[in-house]
Amino acid sequence: MKRARPGLVLVELLLSMSGLLIIVGLCVSLLYGLLKLDRVARDHFAEATTRDRLTRQFRLDVRAATRTVPDPDAAGVTDRLELGLPGGRIVDYRVRNGRIVRDVRNEGGDPVSHEAYRLPSKAEPRFQVRRSDGDVFVTLQLIRPSNPARGRLIRDPGAEALLARDLRFLSAGEGGR
Amino acid sequence: MMPCGSTASQRRRAFTLLEVTITALLLIIAMTVTLQVLGWVATERRAADRRQCALHEAANLMERVAGRRWDELTTETLRRITLSDEAKQALPGAELSMAAEESKEPAPARRISLRLRWRNRSGGWESPILLTAWAYRNGEHR
Numbered sequence: 001m002k003r004a005r006p007g008l009v010l011v012e013l014l015l016s017m018s019g020l021l022i023i024v025g026l027c028v029s030l031l032y033g034l035l036k037l038d039r040v041a042r043d044h045f046a047e048a049t050t051r052d053r054l055t056r057q058f059r060l061d062v063r064a065a066t067r068t069v070p071d072p073d074a075a076g077v078t079d080r081l082e083l084g085l086p087g088g089r090i091v092d093y094r095v096r097n098g099r100i101v102r103d104v105r106n107e108g109g110d111p112v113s114h115e116a117y118r119l120p121s122k123a124e125p126r127f128q129v130r131r132s133d134g135d136v137f138v139t140l141q142l143i144r145p146s147n148p149a150r151g152r153l154i155r156d157p158g159a160e161a162l163l164a165r166d167l168r169f170l171s172a173g174e175g176g177r
Numbered sequence: 178m179m180p181c182g183s184t185a186s187q188r189r190r191a192f193t194l195l196e197v198t199i200t201a202l203l204l205i206i207a208m209t210v211t212l213q214v215l216g217w218v219a220t221e222r223r224a225a226d227r228r229q230c231a232l233h234e235a236a237n238l239m240e241r242v243a244g245r246r247w248d249e250l251t252t253e254t255l256r257r258i259t260l261s262d263e264a265k266q267a268l269p270g271a272e273l274s275m276a277a278e279e280s281k282e283p284a285p286a287r288r289i290s291l292r293l294r295w296r297n298r299s300g301g302w303e304s305p306i307l308l309t310a311w312a313y314r315n316g317e318h319r
Binding site for chain 1: 208
């Protein structure tokens with residue numbers, strides 16, 4: 001009776017194994033894709049939140065400041081910005097260790113506050129100070145390092161802020177323009 | 178040729194071609210649906226990026242308006258404001274409308290409203306971004 005007992009032929013075994021392999025491979029790649037999607041979404045969220053915080057802080061600083069380094073007449077784009085506040089405080093934006101760092105120094109040059117913004121996309125800030133009809137606008141643009149694999153990327157219009165906007169209604173003695 | 182007692186061998190069940198085909202078909206359908214969903218996620222993210230770009234653009238435009246003098250804050254002059262190149266590139270068929278409305282209470286003021294809308298992938302309008310600011314006459318002496 002031993003001959004009658006059906007067994008698996010080697011070909012059948014190989015076939016079923018390769019079939020299983022394909023299915024498991026598909027499942028693994030799907031899982032990987034989903035995990036990657038999750039990670040990308042988290043980074044995206046962190047990026048958007050950080051960008052909003054930075055933009056808000058940048059606008060507040062520029063509106064409260066009276067002078068900038070670089071000068072509005074020195075056309076060009078820089079990766080560092082210094083804002084002078086009426087009381088003599090200096091707000092300094094720059095890039096350090098892949099982070100955008102905001103430092104505030106008092107009149108004596110001592111640090112008062114320090115903040116760092118980390119963008120998952122490793123975007124770098126570009127500051128531009130320009131004059132338009134007697135007003136000075138400072139633009140902060142966050143430029144992502146170019147990645148040809150990502151194809152068409154939505155370019156950031158940046159954040160514009162009007163210099164000394166908060167001081168417009170003050171008299172000259174109070175530090176207004 | 179076959180021994181009479183080998184009914185077990187005859188009854189031996191294996192997958193028929195039909196069963197294998199149905200399984201493969203179901204697997205293909207499941208994979209297609211999954212890929213489609215991944216595609217939708219990517220589309221939604223792109224739409225969210227566009228909206229964020231539009232929000233930044235709207236904030237920038239309002240900031241530029243804030244720098245203007247009182248007599249420059251009229252619907253005619255505001256109509257001349259155009260979108261930045263980045264926004265034009267990111268927002269297909271973008272349409273910007275800005276208007277200034279007079280209001281007397283509680284003080285002479287102008288209500289400046291900004292409306293920005295653009296087309297989505299299917300050609301319809303995305304829900305617009307609306308931003309409103311008030312400018313007061315007392316701010317004339319800047």
